[in-house]
Amino acid sequence: MTEAAPSPAFEVRWLGAGDEALAARALREVLDDEPRGIDSGWLADARVHFVVGLLEGQPVGVAYGHTVPLPDGRIEMLLYSLDVGEAYRRLGIGRALVDAFLARTRALGFDEMWVLTEPDNEAGNATYRSVGPPSSRETSVMYTWGVTGDGVPESGA
Numbered sequence: 001m002t003e004a005a006p007s008p009a010f011e012v013r014w015l016g017a018g019d020e021a022l023a024a025r026a027l028r029e030v031l032d033d034e035p036r037g038i039d040s041g042w043l044a045d046a047r048v049h050f051v052v053g054l055l056e057g058q059p060v061g062v063a064y065g066h067t068v069p070l071p072d073g074r075i076e077m078l079l080y081s082l083d084v085g086e087a088y089r090r091l092g093i094g095r096a097l098v099d100a101f102l103a104r105t106r107a108l109g110f111d112e113m114w115v116l117t118e119p120d121n122e123a124g125n126a127t128y129r130s131v132g133p134p135s136s137r138e139t140s141v142m143y144t145w146g147v148t149g150d151g152v153p154e155s156g157a
């Protein structure tokens with residue numbers, strides 16, 4: 001284990017309704033993503049969990065995920081996306097964001113948290129391993145269907 005830890009100027013901040021401008025900035029600057037859905041209530045949705053890592057006020061890491069309610073009454077947290085800006089990697093920021101997600105999952109009384117990453121994503125796997133041993137780890141195949149507005153699946157490989 002390395003001892004990488006974010007500097008004291010680093011802050012983990014959960015965002016919600018009213019934080020749209022900072023959330024949009026974080027998505028643009030960290031993921032180079034155009035956050036088209038931000039102004040349509042996405043951040044205010046109680047099932048959305050969005051956390052940023054700020055270094056001297058500047059967004060350098062982003063993680064977001066979703067509440068997944070199951071028919072047996074259990075509730076899971078899906079950590080859907082985790083990214084740290086290239087210039088800020090290997091400083092403990094990714095681990096801090098995953099830790100924050102685990103803490104929120106516990107605080108909300110959910111049953112478990114899960115995340116997907118590719119087997120060859122060295123940084124992703126190392127980061128998820130670094131927060132402590134998972135209760136399970138498996139390799140799955142993911143199928144995705146792009147679906148057009150009229151519900152007709154797009155053709156493709």
Ligand SMILES: CC(C)(COP(=O)(O)OP(=O)(O)OC[C@H]1O[C@@H](n2cnc3c(N)ncnc32)[C@H](O)[C@@H]1OP(=O)(O)O)[C@@H](O)C(=O)NCCC(=O)NCCS
Nearest residue numbers: 001002083084089090091092093094095123124126127130
């Ligand atoms: C994955 C990612 C978020 C890690 O962020 P980070 O801030 O660099 O990670 P940390 O500094 O907190 O490192 C956490 C642990 O992973 C290890 N690690 C991080 N990057 C690594 C790499 N490229 N190779 C090997 N180990 C790595 C660190 O050494 C640390 O281990 P330790 O706790 O034993 O010291 C970042 O690399 C990233 O944004 N990658 C692109 C997006 C991505 O792959 N997201 C995750 C999968 S969906």
